[in-house]
Amino acid sequence: MSAILEVNHLTKRYRNGRGVEDVSFEVAEGEVFGLVGANGAGKTTLLKLLTGLLRPDCGTVRIAGHDIAEQFEQAMERVGCLIETADACGHLTAYEHLKLAARFYPSLPASRIGEALEQAGLAARAKERVAGFSLGMKQRLGLALALLAKPKLVLLDEPSNGLDVQGMIDLRQTVVRLAREEGTAFLLSSHLIHDLSLMVTRTGIMEEGRLIGMADPRRLEEQGTTLEAYAVSQIQSWKEEARYA
Template identity: 50%
Template structure:
């Protein structure tokens, strides 16, 4: 199966000595990879380096076989990104923001803006100025912008952030639909265990800047650990024990 993301030995240390340490993982075509961990574990740091928004001290990231630091345009050509807060022009409507973004992709049909607005549940609010949007609506707009060009890989940092239960369900359904029907590959981060368990086929648990467990969800969740929550609690206890005895 085609490899979409290759991360090798990724390390970045900040002045406070926090950061990420020797992260290595692979994502294959069609995967919904759940990058899971508590706030401050380093999830966003990894994703910013993947998207070329930050530089690592050591290690490499390849997207579609192209290294991000040396061949950025080729690496990012088929990638959509939503990291942290969705950015938009608040004095413009949601629709106008998407129409502006669509100009970057002249090959897109005119109907694509309508399609993504419908997908993320913003059709009824498309004429409102983004400045009047709630946090959840801005997050939906950010997702709409990320999927506008029909990317083959989507890097989404906390995609359900700020959404109510109905919104969270809808975004999950969009992700599963794109993975199933368009074979879109996803690299998602979240600290919400339930989201990860419902959406992802592969899981990476990040804790204290280290990838402490990684693999297929069906292999990680077995008779010993029937839920992701139980697996996470076990792995964190083991990691703390190892650190204390080091």
């Protein structure tokens, strides 16, 4: 499978010394790629760099062969994302939010709004005003917006935030089905390693802005360990090496 996302030596440093440092990886079409790490490890900063919300100090990002620094509109044309929290207008319904967003995609059929709401588990609440939504329901709305234009790459930052058990199951089933049946690539970041391990085919481990390891949860399971245990061991080893470097 060809790469839909190519990240090469991406670096962004803040004044406080945090950020991301020399990050490189690829995500293939139809792959569910995870990023795990503690809060502050650099996951959200990385996602903002991938979507052009932040400008890197150095390094490149290519989406579907387009460099986002030089061909931003072409690169982002088939990208859906939910970063940090899902912002919404309380006086609008879920359906109205998607109808407004659909105006950016003139060729999108009207039926796609209902499909996206169904995929996010919001079909039954489509006509309700968002002011009455819980955090989990707003996350579902953000997911529906991210999926609206049938993107080839979807970036989700802490997608399980606020979701109940059924919501997490629904999210997992939606991600896995779209990756398998439609070839949609997903990049999911989370500090909830166990939940993430049930969806991803490959996982990058982040610590202090660096990508310090890569793992396949299925192979780890065959070896009698878990992604959580592997990630903890990698982080501990990296900290020990950094201490004596």
